[in-house]
Amino acid sequence: MQRICVIGGSRYFGKLLVKRLQAAGHQVTVINRGSTPPPAGVEHLVVDRNDEAALTAALGSRTFDVVVDQVCYTPVQAAVAARAFAGRTRRYVMTSTIEVYDPATAAMAAVPPGTPVPEEIVDPATWLVAMDLPWHDEAYLEAHYAEGKRQAEAVFTRAGSFEFASVRCAHVLGGGAQEFTGRLAHYAGRIATGVEITVHAKALPTVFIHYEELADLLLWATTADFTGPVNACSDGPLDVHGLAAIIAAQTGREPVYRIVPAGEEASAFSFDRHYAMNNARAKELGYSFSRTTDWLPGAVAEALTIEPSPSA
Template sequence: MQRICVIGGSRYFGKLLVERLHAAGHQVTVINRGSTRPPAGVEHVVVDRNDEAALTAALGSRTFDVVVDQICYTPVQAAIAARAFAGRTRRYVMTSTIEVYDPATAALPAVPPGVRVPEGSVDPAAWAVDLGLPWDDDAYLEAHYAEGKRQAEAVFTRAAGFAFASVRSAHVLGGGAREFTGRLAHYVERIARGGVIAVHAKVLPTVFIHHEELVDLLLWAVAADFTGPLNACSEGPLDVYEFTGIVGASVGREPVHRSVPAGAQASPFSFDRHYAMSNARAKQLGFAFSRTSDWLPGAVAEAIAGAATEVVAETAAEPVTA
């Protein structure tokens, strides 16, 4: 049994992580702003993580074996957490993202075609940090999501007081109506009704992970002792044609594609730049990944069931008229 703090943990795979940590017998504390309560038996600390004085006061004398940070998006948030948890935990795990490798958002080392991006392509120990940027502006943060994650990792990497690891997650799918990006539901709905999928003239693959597999990896990371960044993705990169082909087979309809000019907007998983991650480090450390093509049809079925449930709920909520 370990004392584990989860910052966030109120929705999607963060909520599932809290449930599984608690079911495994760990002493779990959830820190968030109070919009959603954790399961019974899980300690709930309601505080805004952006308020350093309030966070420090709310923590009181608590100490933890591991902190899992699900909602760190900026170097300012990382700096606050690094100070607040210094000496309170031996290990800090931050959930990061594949977006740190997006060459459209930063000047990154070129990766040869067909080569999956290793963690060293973005080294947080060497990444520049600028706390003076307008990180508290929602529009700025949305436009600089990837850079916020890169700089947050950099702050934690240089912090003293605990061992730090970041889990760079691939595109997360599964969970039906709970999937907060809605990207899989977008494809399911569009392909099912014969809508056109906009794609780049030359598409490149990316990588995915099922939300339950990501939780499995985070549970593993809690008990592990590795430090530094770790890529988390299922086996088998897919380009948008392969991805929509699996979705189409699951819904019983052939996808319709339309190529867009260079620079034009395409559908969510059509990429004209390469940043499919390598999961070699995680496998070397002992984590075994599933194959995307094995779980994606089930995730599509979850999305279809979730959409049907939402329609039923909306219909039941409609007023009855004579």
Template sequence: MKRICVIGGSRYFGKVLVQRLQAAGHRVTVLNRGSAPPPEGVEHLVADRDDEAALVAALGSRSFDAVVDQVCYTPVQAAIAARAFSGRTRRYVLTSTIEVYDPATAALPAVPPGTPVPEETVDPAAWLVRMDLPWHDAAYLQAHYAEGKRQAEAVLAQHRGFAFAAVRSAHVLGGGAAEFTGRLLHYTERITHGTPIAVHAEALPTVFIHYEELAELLRWAATLTDATGPVNACSDGALDVYRLGAVIAARAGREAVYRGVAAGEPASPFSFDRHYAMSNARAKELGFSFSRTADWLPGAVAEVLATTGAPTS
């Protein structure tokens, strides 16, 4: 049994993570702003993670075997956490994102199209941190989400107070109404109603992960491996937007209608004119087994269709 702190953990795959940690016999503490209570038997600490004094006060004298940080988006937040948890935890796991590899948001080493992007493409131990940027400005943060995550990783990787791992998640799907991004709903509604979907003519593939699989990988990263550094998290099998649309159309019993956009123009979610589909080879080498996107995606689509009342094939 280990003592695990989950920062966030009140919705979607974070909620599943908390439930699985508890089911595995671990003592779980959830720390958030009090938006939702954790499951029965889980300790709940209420604090704003951006308020260092309040965070330290809420933690009191507690210590943990591992911390899983679900809601760290900036180097400022990471630095506060590094100070607050230094000496309190042996291991720190950050939920990060595939967006750190987006070549449209940073000058990154070139990876040939079709080659799954490995973790070393973005090395947090060497990434430049800029605390002076307006990270507290919501509009700035939204526009610089990928860079915020890269720099958050860098702060924690360069800290010496604990072992650090960053789980770089692919695009998360599944959960029906619980899927708070609404991206799969975007497609199911358009295909169901025959509304054209804005896509790039030569859309490049990307990778996905089911929300329950991501929760399981985070549990593994916190409790079942001592691996450090970045770890990519994606199910096997990349899909481009047309293949994604075909799965949805088959399940909905409709025909997908597409509208092409020029290069550089906005398109629907998961339509990409740049390559950064990840490799999951490192996680496999470390002992984690992934599912295939093709095996769980039809069920995820059916869950979303059920929330809209649309029939499924």
């Protein structure tokens, strides 16, 4: 049994992670602002993680074997947590994102299309941190989501008071109504009703992961001994046409596409730039991934029960 603290953990794969940790026999503490209570038997600390004084006070004399941070989006949040948990934990795991590799959001080494992107393309040990940017502005943060995650990883990597690992997750699907982005339901609904999907002329593939598999990988990451970033994605990248074909097979309706001009934004999962991740490091460390095509039909079936979004 380990003492594990989860920051966030109130929805989707974070909520499932808490249940998996508890089922594995760990002593679990959840920190969030109190909107959703954790399962019975899980300690709940209601506090805003952005308020360093309040966070430190809420932690009291508690120590943990591992902290899993599900909701760190900026270097400012990372710095607060690094100070608050210094001397309180031996290991810190942060949920990061495939978006750190998006070449449209930062200058980084180019990876040829068709070559899965490895972790070293974005090295948090050398990434520039700018604490004075307007990270507290919600509009700024939304527009700079990828950079916020990159810089948060960089702050934790340099903290030095605990082992640090980041899990860079692919696009997360599954769970029906739990899937808060609604992107799979968007596609399923539009294809089922014959509404067009906007795509790029040369749409490039991306990678996905089922929310249950991501919860399992995060559970594994709490007890693993690796440090640094690890990519988390199911085997088998898909482009928007491959995704739509799987949906079409269940709906009996062929997708209707509209190609957007170069440089124009298209529907989610249609990409005109390459950053599909390589999951080889996680495999070398001992984690086995499913294939996207094994679980995606089930996720589509769930998505088809959801009211489609009117947006393009």
